[in-house]
Amino acid sequence: MIIEGEHTFKGPREVVYDMFNDPNALATAVPGMQKLVKVDDTHYEGAINLRIGPINASFAGVLSLSDENPPESCTLNIDGKGMAGFAKGVGKVHFTDLGDNSTLLKYAGDVNIGGTLASVGQRMIDSVAKSMIKSGLEKLEKTLEERWQQK
């Protein structure tokens, strides 16, 4: 499953980048995320509950960061599994400073899914992923607003 898109944040690039490296910010942004705990500087362990059509199941996994090039880009890797299958993916995230204190986020990733997720959920998973990303970005937008205003 290919996931790609872009989003403009109203905030400077450094703040946006930091937010993407903050597990608390991410944990509250992703719908259904039960926990996200920092293991070390680049690894997080998490648990998430997903609803995809007839599937309602929890997944546990690891989120890791690599190729970090702050505040410009980084790579996100996810590797999770649960009773309803597994997901493994790599995503490139790129931040462009648009000048007027706004930042363009571009993301492109490829996620492999397996098990019930694939065999029963594949028809819905694209739209579920899109809606999760949309609501996640909206949440992050709010977080950003608060953070930037605090500064």
Next chain:
Amino acid sequence: MTGKYFGQPIKRLEDKHLLSGRAKFIDDIEIPGMLHAAFLRSDYAHAIIKKIDVSEARKHPGVVAVYTAEDFGDYWKPGPLQVPPPTAIKGSQFNARTLVPIAKGKVRFSGEPVAIVIAESRYIAEDALEDIIFDAEPLPAVIDLEKAWEDTSVKVHDDLPSNLAALVKQEAGNYEEAKKQADVVVSRKLYADRVAGAAMENRGFVVNWDERNQEMVVWATTQAPLPLRIAIAGKMNLIENQVRVITPFIGGGFGPKIMTSQADDVLLPWISMKLNKPIKWLEDRRENFLATTSERDQVHYCEIALKKDGTILGFKDVFYHNTGAYDPYGMTVPLNTQTHTVSNYRIPNFYTEIRMVFTNEMVVTPVRGAGRPEGVFVMERMMDAAAKELKMDPAEIRMKNLLKPEEFPLKTGIIGQDFVEGVLDSGDYKGNLVKLLEMVEYEKFRKEIQPQARKEGKHLGIGVVAFTEGTAVGPYEGARVTIGNNGKVSVATGISTQGQGHFTVFAQIVAEQLNVKVEDVKVITGDTNHFHWGAGTFASRGATIAGTAIHNASVLVRQKIFATASKFLGVPEDQVELCEGSVCVKGKPEISISLGELAGKANPMRGAVEADVKPGLEATAYFAPPHGATGSGACAIIVDVDPETLKIKIDRLVLVHDCGTVINPLLLEGQIQGAISMGIGNAFYEKIVYDENGQLLTASFMDYLMPQATDMPNKMEIGHLHTSSPLNPLGMKGVGEAGAIPTPPAFVQAVEDALIEYNLDIADSNLNPSMIFEYMHRSKK
């Protein structure tokens, strides 16, 4: 041949049980203390198993036992090869990698079982599956057939040099020489896509090891109760009659239920004996899609060489056949494809090559048609391509090349699934097509209906194809017919039944010989304690092979009735005749003895017994044909295509069929209609899809689309020819798969004809609206 009962349109005797909810199905089997099984299945298509931790699952309340491959010790072995390798075909290669009951070390397809939980209820068993930690390291999946064939491909079986499961080359005549004489040579790459059996009822298995009686009773939804009994007895080191296999009523077979080496078949008897408990397992729909079996995944490279007038000189077909992760069913399916590619037309030179490959997908075994639809699809598509090239009418080029009745029996020069050279026994293939063209009013459609529809902006198209169905294959079946003291008759045979109507047609065969009412004939199928020799229900052989054995046994009982009655009525044998339910003296019907009374007398008491006593009005007989009988037919489809939405309505479907002598025209019609609906499903609705990682994307009826009643033709018409087969005394040929075989090529041809301005060249057997849209889009470019 039509008699008092044989050949009559008698309504199905079993339906009063089936339709009123009184039939016993496998889930109706309840035994006190019965435990329930659930399988943990791999989500990965290809992976190294690192660790399976079942310790938490074992502690789950209500769980009795949890097993992985290691727990079965030496009992764990790859299953038997269900059909023998093709030793008869010179130079053929075959690598047997039979199904393993539960994955050990490595997982080879998504859905392969890796652990089994036995618990007090299925709910508990399923819950406990969540407690198992399955740790595996995924490997790249082998999916694309042609890439899998390359030496550089990732391997499904590490101990083999490649993914080659089989390589078979056969040639009749000399294709390359024929090609040199040809005016035109047309080549195409064609695809036959994969479909499921999708029976209404999934598989099920109940086993009870009775320690005190030292007997194992198995209830199974199998198409092959006797081979299953042999397999279980062999694995459990029991003598065969310590194992009783019973098949209750079954909601459809369609092929995948022929297997006797699935996880449940192998593991549950062992567990039942170990725990000394009855165990039940019922397959759910997702398991059925993922891990039973399915069929038809081939890629063909074809070439046809012809003269300008449309005469076929030769045909060449090199094809890849997907066998899935294992090949327990040998080469039956691709061999059927080879034999059916050239079974209609006069093709003096034929080269055919099977490249059977292992992939990380579920195992391929027969599904209604078993290789035949692929062979017919390929041949018919190439006839269409040739007709286009030569600017001939599709019906005309077929008529020109169809075999004539006087050419039978015809040896094809190609060895088939029964490992003897193919012989087409009888038929009137041209007659089928002539009748079809009349029924569908082909001329009128071409000259009036289609042009008129075009003027009105309607896209009507017609497809016309011919086909054969190899049926009634060996090895043999048997039956025992017994007249009871109450005058009723029982007949027991070794095959099992999945809804075909055997309880009716077998009764008709017996009733005809013994002149009893069909309602008075009790048919017993699929209980190894009642009859313990035979092979099973597949390849349209139930009514033909078991039916002939039943006929033979009935003839023997009839002779015995005459001999016994002659003695008791005191007249010569030629002076007695069968009155309904009794035997009477010719011309003096008042002097008679009822069959029940005669049966009692045939069981002699002290004083009346003779030295060579053969008690009872009973006889057992067998039937083994030298080779299969070939049914034939022709099919026309008229479609109405909406070029905007690509919604397709089938206006008419006409099928002419020749299965020789007919036992029951009503049931024949039903068999053909049922198979046509499957053929329509295969052509435009059903499709099994794997992604590039070996994940099955169609594991529920949300994604695997079954045709509905509303998708059936506005008009479905069936015509019949009756060319008796010389291979059995009743002249029968099978019909079970017929409707499913010609439907996809006729449908594809009709769609091309309806969209003639796009000049489509459709290569796929299974279409859907978006695929046709893509074809149109590509064609426009």
